[in-house]
Amino acid sequence: KMLAEKDKQISELKDAYLRCLADQENVRERSRKEIETTKEYAIQKFAKDLLDTVDILNMALTAVPSELREKSSCLQSELAKDAEKIVDQLTNLYTGVSMTESELIKALKRHGVERENPEGEAFDPNRHQALFQAPMPDKEAGTIFAVQKMGYTLKGRVLRPAQVGVVSDPQ
Known part of the structure; x- marks a missing residue:
């Protein structure tokens, strides 16, 4: 009976040890990813x-x-x-x-910094900042027709949105 208890304790300790190792590896991996991201966007x-x-x-x-x-x-x-x-x-x-x-x-x-000229593209509030709107019968509403300042991304992340003029609905 005592031997069975000792085997159970050993098994529990071994399980706890393996979980500790796994947690430690997860922390190490998370830290590595954070360092990589920090370097990338430094x-x-x-x-x-x-x-x-x-x-x-x-x-x-x-x-x-x-x-x-x-x-x-x-x-x-x-x-x-x-x-x-x-x-x-x-x-x-x-x-x-x-x-x-x-x-x-x-x-x-x-x-990794890229310049973006969104003229002619559909307005995207995540990548563009609308400075003004104007109706233009020959263009589709929501389309960018003027770029005051180019947009820039850093490795795909918006660094500065493009400052643009957008076609409004003709009314």
């Missing part, structure tokens, strides 16, 4: 801080009229020497800012 604040810089570069680029972006198209007209010099400087500035924006976007992309 640059989130830094990346978010850079987004306004990208926007400002983009605004600077769009401020230069398209006909002044390339020297050859500007110089086909009868420009004075001073105007030619100004055009040279402006095209060089545009090229430099464009290259800077491009490199910054590439650097962000290498770290």
Whole structure:
């Protein structure tokens, strides 16, 4: 009878020991996943801080009229020497800012930050922030027709929603 009790105790202790080991392994696995997630999104604040810089570069680029972006198209007209010099400087500035924006976007992309231009897509409140609405008879209601600021994701997670204009129901 005592032997049976001892066998039962041994069995219970062995079971408790195995549960302890399993719990310990679960904690270890959970911790590993948390560390992995933390590492993956550690640059989130830094990346978010850079987004306004990208926007400002983009605004600077769009401020230069398209006909002044390339020297050859500007110089086909009868420009004075001073105007030619100004055009040279402006095209060089545009090229430099464009290259800077491009490199910054590439650097962000290498770290999992993707730029999203949702123009023409259906409005999604999880990925887009509606700034205004306007009826447009030739477009479907709920469709994005203007993008004020691009949206960005970090490894699929929304870093900043795109700021957009949405087609409203014509009434």
